[in-house]
Amino acid sequence: MTRTPAPAGAPTPARPTVPGPHTASATTTAQTDATTATQASASGADGWQELVTSALLGTDRRTPPGGASGPGAAAALLDAAAAETVRRRAGLRPARAAPRPEPAPGDPRPPLPSAAARRLTMLLTDRPGAAGGGRRGSAPDLMELLPQWLATANARGYAAPPHALPALLDAARGRTDLRPAALAFAGPRALWLARLNPDWRFALRAAPGGATAPAGSDAEERVRRLWDEGLFAERVTLLASLRTRDPAGARKLLTSTWATERAEDRLMFLDSLRTGLEPADEPFLERALADRSRNVRSTAAELLSALPGSALAARMAARAATCVSLDRALVPPAITVEAPHECDASMERDGVVAHPPAGRGERSWWFGQLAEAAPLGTWPARLAGRTAEEIVALPVSDGWQSELHAAWCRAAVRQRDGVWARALLGAPTAPEAGGPGAVSLAERAKLLGTLGAGERAEWVAGFIATHGLSEAFQLLGMCGVPWAAPLGRAVVDALNIARDAGSYPWSFSGVMGLAERCLDPSEAGRLDGLLAVPDEPEDASPGAGGYWAEAFQRLVTTLRLRAAMTEELRTGQTG
Structure with missing residues (x-):
């Protein structure tokens, strides 16, 4: 028998329900589903979150709210989600239109060269992944190059591309070490964006100008208002900013509310006096020695002993x-x-x-x-x-x-005190410099911080030439970037010696990482001879030769990339 098609536009006849043993259970399931949807709808925001959790985990692992496990759980979840969606949309009430935000401020600095702008996008979007066995592979870690890129861009006075600001703020949010350079590069528009997105509020506390001391004819009044009414972080930034240009005014402001501040706040405020510490601070610090907080007393004593x-x-x-x-x-x-x-x-x-x-x-x-x-x-x-x-x-x-x-x-x-620092450091070639001695390596690293960059690099180069790299990581971290030529040569020579000796290569991964960021890019040519896989001594670590070749390849590639980045920021068409 041939079925005659229904005319176009005619209603489709309903399919008859054939009674059977499952008819009652189907009706019951539908009723249960409707009940579940109603209960989920009434549960509010918590109910919606429960539905989302059930959907993510699966109904076999998480029963939907108000429902029962079994074959109908998935359908019940979808019904409840549909009902909850309608409820959430219908529950919105029209609100008074908010005023439009003020336009973003202009940035008078010159725009980045176009090649440098593209490079910035690459640095911000890089997601490095480890090679097999936890090895890094030979590709450079671009995110680790971002701090140097920002330092160079700031030194040349460029403005950040507007489209890169969200990614730049996200990067600074995740890495506090990036914040000073990133926010200086982002400029005034970073603050404008931070006032619109709570995730970027850190910029208001950390950026130059985020909560700096106001200027103008009514500056004193506005400083007072911000100090009395501002958030704690804004008050800390205000005090630090005022301290740099008006130490006496900052001290007067702090004294005016000192007795009513919380102990933890007093400690943070007191710490800001490290900037520009001067003999005129002594009377205030002497009074702080009687503070009821032990931490405040200790900090006040430390500051006084620095005078x-x-x-x-x-x-x-x-x-x-x-x-x-x-x-x-x-x-x-x-x-x-x-x-x-x-x-x-x-x-x-x-x-x-x-x-x-x-x-x-x-x-x-x-x-x-x-x-x-x-x-x-x-x-x-x-x-x-x-x-x-x-x-x-x-x-x-x-x-x-x-x-x-x-x-x-x-x-x-x-x-x-550089004179005492030199005496305590001693000669880098002395036998005790590489061992425990009376002065530990951690203390030597801090002492190096009191010396000039050139003297620091010279001392560490002598230390590495005599004692090798095994104890030098802390000391290298105190040296300026890029490393001075004698220091760079000492590091490369020590790595080459370790490579030829078949040393356990992963022991030097930290120094290799520092070299990628700190070695002068002009040293890349000297490393070409180290890219081949060396012959492994009998007592070498298995696979050491391949690792060393890979690590040197990454080092050379990174150095040449850094050179290209610097050149892109130096020349090129802006855009």
């Missing part, structure tokens, strides 16, 4: 001097230490913490705090007019050398 002419420095010098003397009866003469037997109330008021950490003796703990807070000028007068270098060379009796030298290291860093 060698302060009354606290004189008090600490007097205490420390009674603990250290020169025993001329010994041959050669030696320093003797008699640590304090108690920590009295006056010591605690001056920032000495009475209770030592676990595993530390009380007397050595107190002595270390006195010695690091005393002006370094105390010691030549106390030790027969010897220079810093001669004092450091003196033996110290009864095992006190490490404690005393560590305290002097902290004092040299705090007081930014």
Whole structure:
């Protein structure tokens, strides 16, 4: 029998329902589904989230809200989602139209060269992935090159392309180390965007101009209002900004509300005085020594000890001097230490913490705090007019050398004393420079920070040439970028020696990563001879030769990429 098609436009007849054993269960399922949808609709925002969770996990793992598990769970979930969607849309109430935001401010800086703009997009969108076995492969890690790119672009005074600002702010949000350079490059438009997107609010706190001290005829009034009514982060930024151009005004502002601030806020505000610390800060810091918060007292004492002419420095010098003397009866003469037997109330008021950490003796703990807070000028007068270098060379009796030298290291860093830093560092070729010694590598790295960039690089180059790279990572991190030529050559030579020796290659991955970012790009030509897979000694780590070749290939590629990036920022058509 041939079926006759229905005429066009005619209604399609309903398919008859054939009674059967499952008819009742189907009707029941439909009723259950409707009930589920109604319950989900009434559950509000939490119900919607539950539906989303069930959809993501699957109804076999997460039963929809108000429903039952089984074959009908998926259909019930879809019905409930449809009902909830209608409810959410219907529940919206028309609101009064908000005013349009002010137009984004202009950026007077010149635009990026077009090649540099394309490079920026590549750097911001790079998603590096590890090669097999956790190895990095030979491709450069572009995101690690972004800080240098930003530094160069800022040095040349370029403006950020408007279309790149969202990605740039997202990158700065995820990496705090990027924020200063990224926000300087983004310019005033970054602040405009940050006021529209809560995810970028950090820019209002961190960007130059985000909460800087207002200018103009009513500047004082607006500063006062921001200080009284602003968010905590805005107040910190305001204080830091004001401190750089009007230290007395910043100090006056802080004093006006000091007594009513929370302890944790007082600590942060006090820390801002490190910028431009001056003798005029002493009276305020002396009052802070009586603060009810131990952390505030300790910070105030630390700042006062960084002022060698302060009354606290004189008090600490007097205490420390009674603990250290020169025993001329010994041959050669030696320093003797008699640590304090108690920590009295006056010591605690001056920032000495009475209770030592676990595993530390009380007397050595107190002595270390006195010695690091005393002006370094105390010691030549106390030790027969010897220079810093001669004092450091003196033996110290009864095992006190490490404690005393560590305290002097902290004092040299705090007081930014290059003479004492050089004496404590010693010669980089000395045997003790590569071992534990009286001054640890961590302390040496901090001491290097008190020296100029050239002197720092020269010392670390000498250290690497004598002791190799195994202990040099912390020291390299203190050197300016790009590395000076002697330092770069020392690093490459040490890597080559490790490669030829068949050393375990992954031990040097950290130094390799630093070299990619810090080695002068002009060194790339010297590395071409290291790209081949070397012959592996019998005792070499398996696969070491291939890893070294791959690592040097990545290093050379990265250096040439950095050179190209610099050239793109130097020349080219802007756009």
